[in-house]
């Protein structure tokens with residue numbers, strides 16, 4: 351379980367530095383993700399300053415995971431070939447020391463992806479990202495949500511998140527109106543974001559890719575994950591301020607990811 355909350359100024363200062371690093375280093379992020387969000391995810395990575403590569407066939411995914419800066423494995427539409435690619439990439443990333451993110455989309459009620467998620471969990475993801483229902487299901491404490499949507503709250507998943515972090519030795523990020531990030535020892539709650547992130551498909555999935563980008567440039571995974579969420583959710587607020595609804599929000603969000611600064615994060619961060 352979590353021990354102590356990290357002070358706000360520590361989190362915000364680290365975020366500005368890591369955002370600069372992502373833009374300078376343009377980390378290569380391998381994405382094995384779902385059919386629904388693949389294009390949006392690539393655009394989000396490009397906008398924030400990273401380099402996406404959707405390398406998702408088993409013959410290529412292992413070798414690429416060794417060379418990439420970070421890897422995203424997202425279980426949204428886990429067709430057979432992609433499932434094989436995920437298993438190869440996870441093991442290869444683990445062996446090479448490449449940080450990798452597991453997003454166990456819609457696990458719980460759906461048997462194939464639930465079993466796959468548990469096998470990947472056993473490999474030891476650097477970051478697990480999901481909504482509260484997915485985190486509860488991965489910890490064996492819940493039956494999943496309503497398809498890709500959560501039916502539990504972030505508060506319900508605090509204990510499960512801590513347990514997963516203890517087991518993997520990595521970080522768990524539970525998304526919702528307030529995001530919770532924990533490594534089982536440190537924890538932080540971030541209250542930035544906008545509800546339109548839930549009205550554009552990929553709002554959660556693309557965040558997993560951004561976490562992989564930040565983890566590629568920072569070995570303190572807790573700091574990297576926190577920075578990714580802050581940059582993403584502050585950009586969402588800036589986008590919402592100029593958009594008229596989910597459609598124009600999606601476009602404005604890409605613009606905001608490209609222009610958001612460390613000062614913007616400092617001004618707007620709501621950390622507890």
Ligand SMILES: Nc1ncnc2c1ncn2[C@@H]1O[C@H](COP(=O)(O)OP(=O)(O)O)[C@@H](O)[C@H]1O
Pocket residue numbers: 480481498499500525526527528529542543544545547548552553554555557583
């Ligand atoms: N009601 C909300 N208000 C503001 N931001 C939200 C809200 N719900 C989710 N978000 C933001 O959207 C991101 C994606 O969350 P969510 O849609 O819950 O993920 P998922 O797609 O995995 O279900 C979160 O990280 C959070 O910052």
Ligand SMILES: Cc1ncsc1CCOP(=O)(O)O
Pocket residue numbers: 384386387426427455498550551552553554555556
């Ligand atoms: C709709 C849908 N169905 C399977 S994966 C997927 C995308 C979900 O993306 P997000 O939860 O990030 O909006």
